Amino acid sequence: MISAKLYILQRLTALIMAPLVLGHLVLMIYAVQGGLSASEILGRTQGSAFWAIFYALFVFAVSVHAAIGVRTVLFEWLKIRGSVLELLSWGLGLGLLVMGLYSVYAVTA
Amino acid sequence: MISYSLAPHRRNLLWSAFLLHRLSGVCLALFLPLHFWVLSQALHNPAALEGFLEWTDLWYVKLGEYILVFLLGAHFFGGLRLMAFEALPWSNRQKTFAASAFALSFILATLFLFSAVQYG
Numbered sequence: 001m002i003s004a005k006l007y008i009l010q011r012l013t014a015l016i017m018a019p020l021v022l023g024h025l026v027l028m029i030y031a032v033q034g035g036l037s038a039s040e041i042l043g044r045t046q047g048s049a050f051w052a053i054f055y056a057l058f059v060f061a062v063s064v065h066a067a068i069g070v071r072t073v074l075f076e077w078l079k080i081r082g083s084v085l086e087l088l089s090w091g092l093g094l095g096l097l098v099m100g101l102y103s104v105y106a107v108t109a
Numbered sequence: 110m111i112s113y114s115l116a117p118h119r120r121n122l123l124w125s126a127f128l129l130h131r132l133s134g135v136c137l138a139l140f141l142p143l144h145f146w147v148l149s150q151a152l153h154n155p156a157a158l159e160g161f162l163e164w165t166d167l168w169y170v171k172l173g174e175y176i177l178v179f180l181l182g183a184h185f186f187g188g189l190r191l192m193a194f195e196a197l198p199w200s201n202r203q204k205t206f207a208a209s210a211f212a213l214s215f216i217l218a219t220l221f222l223f224s225a226v227q228y229g
Contacts, residue, residue, distance in 0.1 A: 037159065
């Protein structure tokens, strides 16, 4: 089951991500032209406060959103309950947050 | 003869839209750790990042990217449809909205593929 708090948090993070996903999609379609290279990607992102904030916010929102979404699937389809459910969803959320923020740091620092 | 025993509600287009939203979400959640790991290579192993990006030039990796962009589009447009469905006044055009979300995702992914393929 999903509590009212998680339900609202799921919609709130979706709303935060809506413009970010759109920006990410447009950037991908633009950047992929002529193939991707590390220097091209890093040339755009390194030292850029804009991309650092853009993607850090994206990582925060997606970590919460994915953890709640996967939690619902684990509950409904795999019948996982109680502390195991809490552990798996918190683990996924925190794991994505740490990995995501580290990758944002790696490409923008 | 093959007999289909799909429950009646699961033959509805909107159930397929629900299923696509759920499965695309799970796939994206599974893909994210790999995505983050590849980007983090920029910090301590730039050569590995470059090698990985070269690997994405292979046609079957491009096909995988095409599917991923489609899934992101489907989750994005499907999510907007879901929130409009919950928050806005009722409309009888739910199936049209779901089909439009699917079509937009397909167009978006195809745009990405056209942009990604190197000509000449």
